[in-house]
Amino acid sequence: MEADAAHSFSMFALFMQADWVVKSVMLGLLLASVWCWAIIANRIATYARARRDMAAFDRAFASTNSLADLRGEYVDANATGLSAVFLAAMEEWDKSHAQQAATAGGLQSRLEIALDLAVSEQSAALEKRLGFLATIGSAGPFVGLFGTVWGIMNAFTAIASAENTSLAVVAPGIAEALLATALGLLAAIPSVIAYNKLNADAGKLIGRLEAFADRLVALLSRQLDAGKAS
Template sequence: MSESSMAVQEHSFSMIALFMQADWVVKSVMLGLLLASVWCWAIIANRISTYARARRDMAAFDRAFASGRPLAELRSDYAGKDASGLSAVFLAAMEEWDKSHAQHAATAGGLQSRLEIALDLAVTEQSAELEKRLAFLATIGSAGPFVGLFGTVWGIMNAFTAIASAENTSLAVVAPGIAEALLATALGLLAAIPAVIAYNKLNADAGELIGRLEAFADRLVALLSRQLDAGKTL
């Protein structure tokens, strides 16, 4: 066995050993990518749970709304609760309806315009809640590989510096530094690939839920506008 082969075997190439042997810059990159990966998975789990709960709540409210119950009765059921999704949009419309009638400002055109504004604000607020933290996934998905590449380039620079210092181009001198450098790229991909896939899926799910909010807001404005034109109360 050659001396270079024996020297290579003296180095441990496990992930922990490569991390411990790495330069402090490469270590910082690796730690940052590992933390980003953990945070991405926490966001993914949180958003999956949030969207599943939002679908259940929307389905339950849709059934109650379509049952034909008086809107005043439906409002009393949800008033005082931690409203979200469709119920939050509904309560925002009911609040504007009550304020307009209390101030004798319930003209057809004026009230409809105010209802549309109130519902737009409610939908925007609920949309922001649904899309919360998705931007972080997009950022890691796009920047993660480049951060890992930076660690790799830095590590390879150190490897070439070691070659120059040792005046030796044998595998024993080159291999450890390059292995440490490539580990940074691997960690960058480890963080980025799940983030990209999850962002695409979760962004589509959020868009679907936001679409349901917008459709319900349109239905509610039409219903309340008919109530107003007919001179009916809730």
């Protein structure tokens, strides 16, 4: 008898006893939690790789004597991060010179536009899927609460039908309802923590992209002025 009682209050048993609405809520929250952990793992790996690539490109950029040679090293690679921003600037530089439109003011404006677009594209890639973490972090507890409220309503309906208010009648329905809230928190808490950390990491990487873009505009503008002066 005790084994049956223990079994009836296991998570699987509570799930199987729940109403279909509560089951749908539980399954949705469980899938959302799994997807959140997949996003977290993906973003951690992506940001670690982005930091390594940026550090490597920084070293190459600082040590090069020719931007054309540096471009040749990265032009056939799958450029991301700083290298993608650099290639966007060099492409605009070449087009402007090819069309004899390399005036100081005009070229600098076009370079800034090209770099802004490249930084925006790389920023969007870094922030990809973070919105889902924010959504689950804010909505997860409320979805779980909806399942809990629905389950408690069913529990009280069952009590009224059975005309019995003993704990043995009340407990299973309330327990399965509260499980929905627990799953909501299980999905929301890691999502909120991960979103705050990953969003801060993405902001730092985007800041490096923006700083490099400004530095590159200044460098190319200085080269253009030096070429015209000579």
